[in-house]
Amino acid sequence: MTFRQLQRRFLLYMVVVVIALWVLVPLVLIALAAFTPRLELYRWPRTVLPSAFSTATMAFFLRSYGTLTSLTNSALVALLTLGMTLALGAPAGYAVARYVFRGREAFRIGILMTRMFPTSLLAIPLIVTFIRWQLYDTLIGVAFIHTAMALPFAVLITSGIFSGVPKELEEAAMTLGCSRLGAFVRVALPLALPGLAAAAMFTFVISWNEVFAAAILTVRNRTLPAQVLTSLEVAPLDFRFAGGFFMIIPALIFMALARRYLFQMWGGAISER
Amino acid sequence: MAEIRLEQVRKTFGRVVAVRDVDLTIEDGEFLVLLGPSGCGKTTTLRCIAGLERANSGRIFIGRRDVTGLPPARRGIAMVFQSYAVFPHMTVAQNIGFGLRMRHVPRRQIQKDVEEAAALLRIDELLQRYPAQLSGGQRQRVAVARAIVMKPQVLLMDEPLSNLDALLRLQMRAELKRLHREIGTTTVYVTHDQVEALSLGDRIAVMMDGTIVQLDHPSVVYDKPASTFVAGFIGTPPMNFLEATVAARDESVELVVGDFTLLVPAMWTDQLKERAGQTVIVGIRAENITVHHGPVPGSLAATVLVSEPLGSQQLLTVQVGQDVLKVATAPEPLLAAGQMVGLTLVGQKLRLFDKETGKALPVPIPPPSEGGT
Amino acid sequence: MPCTRPLRALASEKALPYWLILPTIVYVAVFFLVPVVQALLLAFRTQDGQWTTRFLMRMVQDIQFGSALRFTLLLLAIVVPLQLVTALFIALLVNTRFRGSRTFLYMCAIPLGISDLAAGLIWFSLFTQHGYINSFLYGLGIIERPIFFLSAQNTGWVLGSIVLAEHWRATAIVLVILVAGLQMISRDYLEAAEVFGARPWQRLWHVTLPLLKPSLQSALIIRTILALQMFAVVVAMGGRMVPVLAGEAYYWYYLYRNANVASAYALLLMVISALLAWGYLRFLRPREVHS
Numbered sequence: 001m002t003f004r005q006l007q008r009r010f011l012l013y014m015v016v017v018v019i020a021l022w023v024l025v026p027l028v029l030i031a032l033a034a035f036t037p038r039l040e041l042y043r044w045p046r047t048v049l050p051s052a053f054s055t056a057t058m059a060f061f062l063r064s065y066g067t068l069t070s071l072t073n074s075a076l077v078a079l080l081t082l083g084m085t086l087a088l089g090a091p092a093g094y095a096v097a098r099y100v101f102r103g104r105e106a107f108r109i110g111i112l113m114t115r116m117f118p119t120s121l122l123a124i125p126l127i128v129t130f131i132r133w134q135l136y137d138t139l140i141g142v143a144f145i146h147t148a149m150a151l152p153f154a155v156l157i158t159s160g161i162f163s164g165v166p167k168e169l170e171e172a173a174m175t176l177g178c179s180r181l182g183a184f185v186r187v188a189l190p191l192a193l194p195g196l197a198a199a200a201m202f203t204f205v206i207s208w209n210e211v212f213a214a215a216i217l218t219v220r221n222r223t224l225p226a227q228v229l230t231s232l233e234v235a236p237l238d239f240r241f242a243g244g245f246f247m248i249i250p251a252l253i254f255m256a257l258a259r260r261y262l263f264q265m266w267g268g269a270i271s272e273r
Numbered sequence: 274m275a276e277i278r279l280e281q282v283r284k285t286f287g288r289v290v291a292v293r294d295v296d297l298t299i300e301d302g303e304f305l306v307l308l309g310p311s312g313c314g315k316t317t318t319l320r321c322i323a324g325l326e327r328a329n330s331g332r333i334f335i336g337r338r339d340v341t342g343l344p345p346a347r348r349g350i351a352m353v354f355q356s357y358a359v360f361p362h363m364t365v366a367q368n369i370g371f372g373l374r375m376r377h378v379p380r381r382q383i384q385k386d387v388e389e390a391a392a393l394l395r396i397d398e399l400l401q402r403y404p405a406q407l408s409g410g411q412r413q414r415v416a417v418a419r420a421i422v423m424k425p426q427v428l429l430m431d432e433p434l435s436n437l438d439a440l441l442r443l444q445m446r447a448e449l450k451r452l453h454r455e456i457g458t459t460t461v462y463v464t465h466d467q468v469e470a471l472s473l474g475d476r477i478a479v480m481m482d483g484t485i486v487q488l489d490h491p492s493v494v495y496d497k498p499a500s501t502f503v504a505g506f507i508g509t510p511p512m513n514f515l516e517a518t519v520a521a522r523d524e525s526v527e528l529v530v531g532d533f534t535l536l537v538p539a540m541w542t543d544q545l546k547e548r549a550g551q552t553v554i555v556g557i558r559a560e561n562i563t564v565h566h567g568p569v570p571g572s573l574a575a576t577v578l579v580s581e582p583l584g585s586q587q588l589l590t591v592q593v594g595q596d597v598l599k600v601a602t603a604p605e606p607l608l609a610a611g612q613m614v615g616l617t618l619v620g621q622k623l624r625l626f627d628k629e630t631g632k633a634l635p636v637p638i639p640p641p642s643e644g645g646t
Numbered sequence: 647m648p649c650t651r652p653l654r655a656l657a658s659e660k661a662l663p664y665w666l667i668l669p670t671i672v673y674v675a676v677f678f679l680v681p682v683v684q685a686l687l688l689a690f691r692t693q694d695g696q697w698t699t700r701f702l703m704r705m706v707q708d709i710q711f712g713s714a715l716r717f718t719l720l721l722l723a724i725v726v727p728l729q730l731v732t733a734l735f736i737a738l739l740v741n742t743r744f745r746g747s748r749t750f751l752y753m754c755a756i757p758l759g760i761s762d763l764a765a766g767l768i769w770f771s772l773f774t775q776h777g778y779i780n781s782f783l784y785g786l787g788i789i790e791r792p793i794f795f796l797s798a799q800n801t802g803w804v805l806g807s808i809v810l811a812e813h814w815r816a817t818a819i820v821l822v823i824l825v826a827g828l829q830m831i832s833r834d835y836l837e838a839a840e841v842f843g844a845r846p847w848q849r850l851w852h853v854t855l856p857l858l859k860p861s862l863q864s865a866l867i868i869r870t871i872l873a874l875q876m877f878a879v880v881v882a883m884g885g886r887m888v889p890v891l892a893g894e895a896y897y898w899y900y901l902y903r904n905a906n907v908a909s910a911y912a913l914l915l916m917v918i919s920a921l922l923a924w925g926y927l928r929f930l931r932p933r934e935v936h937s
Contacts, residue, residue: 166356166358168354168355168356168358169358169360169361171323171325171345171352171354171358172352172354172358172360172416172419173360173371174324174325174344174345174346175323175324175325175345175346175350175351175352175429176346176351176371176372176375176419176423177346177372177375177376177423178346178375179344179346180344182346182375187360187362190362191361191362
């Protein structure tokens with residue numbers, strides 16, 4: 001290796017490290033803040049590393065009024081969303097991946113377009129409708145909205161996953177004695193399972209992270225982000241830091257598990273093909 | 274085992290007619306090859322037989338049973354796919370036994386049958402492996418074993434060798450032939466490779482634009498192509514074509530090609546007399562042209578344009594008047610570009626086609642006494 | 647003549663994809679059309695069924711409206727181009743396939759899974775009065791007293807902090823779209839360009855970027871529309887100090903229980919989104935690229 005090449009490589013990795021730090025450092029800092037003793041957070045000047053590891057901040061957050069309930073609410077809403085989204089979206093994704101049918105492209109574009117729909121327009125007018133339907137301030141109501149938001153992604157990612165399973169495999173199963181459904185269950189489904197699991201995780205994260213609709217459409221049955229958002233004005237620093245940290249944990253875990261599928265979900269270009 | 278009968282089968286995709294009212298009877302135990310260029314409808318025909326495509330109209334019978342409306346699973350067929358379609362999440366043994374499991378065959382029996390089929394395809398060593406650990410050729414064998422283990426009435430193969438490299442393809446070809454001899458299942462085999470078709474088929478159905486243009490034994494398809502399309506598609510190099518005007522003499526007929534005159538065997542006389550003054554297409558295969566290094570009376574004067582030594586023979590591209598012909602000749606002596614040679618055509622092997630339709634004029638049976646030229 | 651059974655089978659086989667997409671279509675129709683209709687009714691009709699522009703006027707005449715619109719568009723104009731450039735840079739860097747580029751890419755994609763609210767809180771912990779940045783600056787001896795980054799007196803600082811937080815949080819989506827787009831570009835084109843003597847910059851300008859145009863376009867559209875809806879980051883860091891349109895929609899309902907004006911804000915966001923998307927599609931249309 002010449003000196004020039006060495007120099008370039010050094011420069012490359014310098015840039016890479018700087019960018020990686022830019023992404024990672026805030027995460028580390030919020031984690032540190034979440035485990036800093038409560039009083040230390042208000043001290044000036046403050047050191048970056050806490051003087052002692054303390055779970056008091058987290059405990060305060062978790063013991064705060066409404067936190068635990070909103071936590072279970074969030075999990076419930078996310079699971080409901082996940083179930084509904086996959087039940088609706090996976091068949092559509094399968095159809096887009098497997099069949100050439102009139103209107104397929106229109107359907108795909110239409111689905112993509114819904115991604116541009118402002119959350120506020122989804123949530124605010126539905127207050128009235130939800131009150132009428134008795135869905136206002138219910139978890140299932142929030143899950144309905146989250147399903148509407150996650151559905152386009154679910155259709156796109158599952159169609160990507162199912163196109164990864166060659167059609168011939170299902171046809172082969174059919175020539176070997178399976179029905180249409182049997183071929184799907186025995187061949188396509190097992191092969192698509194890891195991808196579908198990733199889709200489920202992304203759906204969970206979308207719901208877990210959503211704050212606007214959840215805050216608008218609930219009063220007593222708040223999800224975690226809605227709970228944190230609506231108590232921001234009165235919440236002390238330690239509550240905010242612990243809340244911020246707590247919200248990102250499941251998201252980070254799922255993202256790490258499903259990272260291979262990130263591109264199928266987000267990568268599609270609108271005017272592709 | 275069973276015969277297959279297609280009656281007026283038609284399949285369209287939107288406005289494209291992939292299979293155009295095809296009638297075809299495949300005899301019990303026969304190895305039939307569907308041959309044609311891509312997009313001719315051969316694979317669609319096969320998939321209609323398999324039940325993977327539903328014909329828009331027409332009927333399909335397998336062993337006298339009307340299977341037109343039946344799903345693939347209930348047709349008594351097995352299929353080998355071009356991409357093999359070996360299930361990646363199952364071992365070789367599970368793959369081969371898949372169809373039997375679907376049929377609820379007892380486990381012991383499955384194991385026995387799987388081992389037998391694997392032995393027949395020489396993959397008994399690989400039973401516990403996953404497809405990802407196999408080479409293309411091995412996957413191919415798994416796909417074939419998976420099909421024959423079903424003891425199907427009909428075995429369907431869709432370009433099964435096209436993804437293999439040249440050497441392996443040659444080997445597998447021979448093996449498929451052996452297999453068919455051993456198990457004797459009625460087989461429909463789709464390919465675009467005419468050499469494969471000639472070597473494997475009991476009969477070949479040549480397809481073009483969704484119709485079968487010729488259905489016959491390989492030797493007949495090669496020797497007496499039904500049209501210029503078949504003649505041009507089968508054989509390497511394809512048949513040479515010359516446009517000729519029919520000139521009637523007192524007793525005989527001659528074909529005038531540019532400045533040259535071809536003598537036609539007497540057996541054609543009657544047919545050609547009716548076409549006096551018309552233009553016909555003369556077809557002759559490269560190996561049916563004799564090359565003379567010196568002047569020979571009655572030969573056509575030709576100039577060598579290109580000479581390609583191919584080992585067992587030498588392929589010449591020569592110019593005769595306005596026309597360019599391919600000629601196969603002995604490898605020695607090697608001819609050089611620009612060299613003058615004389616050509617004589619083997620008269621028995623001349624084939625004549627209608628200029629408008631491209632259809633062959635029926636080849637008359639030659640009187641036993643007559644010789645060449 | 648074919649009997650009826652195959653005909654029926656044919657019909658069902660052909661109809662299958664439609665049956666499969668039907669639930670999604672119905673769901674999307676209900677949950678996207680109902681809100682639009684409802685929003686129009688809320689924004690333009692009084693309770694007793696009279697058509698009115700009263701709510702629209704109330705929105706426009708509200709003291710926060712002008713600054714909300716201004717700040718929203720300002721944030722959009724700063725954040726989106728910045729993100730596009732950063733993401734393109736990182737994407738090209740990743741595309742050189744250096745050792746560890748895959749890990750690096752996943753690292754850069756992490757914020758994709760972080761909610762806007764959490765991101766806002768994370769950056770709040772950095773910028774707040776006793777936050778990390780102030781402590782750090784003090785530690786370096788640059789400042790004596792903490793700087794009030796997030797105070798109403800200093801909208802500039804607040805805006806800057808929001809831009810940083812939003813840039814940190816949402817560049818990842820642009821990055822992922824661009825990386826996916828880059829991966830679809832065959833290396834052959836670049837190698838061909840190299841063989842014909844194109845320098846790296848020329849290859850980027852004449853080969854990579856034109857081929858990446860569809861991805862750039864969709865990244866731009868998606869990012870712009872999401873940036874228009876910027877809400878929780880702003881609220882977490884600045885409350886209502888820097889008003890934005892989505893935030894106003896939220897407050898009009900949350901504080902004043904006025905769904906009519908809130909709906910008017912939501913419709914306004916929709917209209918701006920549609921206009922911008924239409925503009926991008928109209929003016930950045932990629933030339934037909936056939937592979």
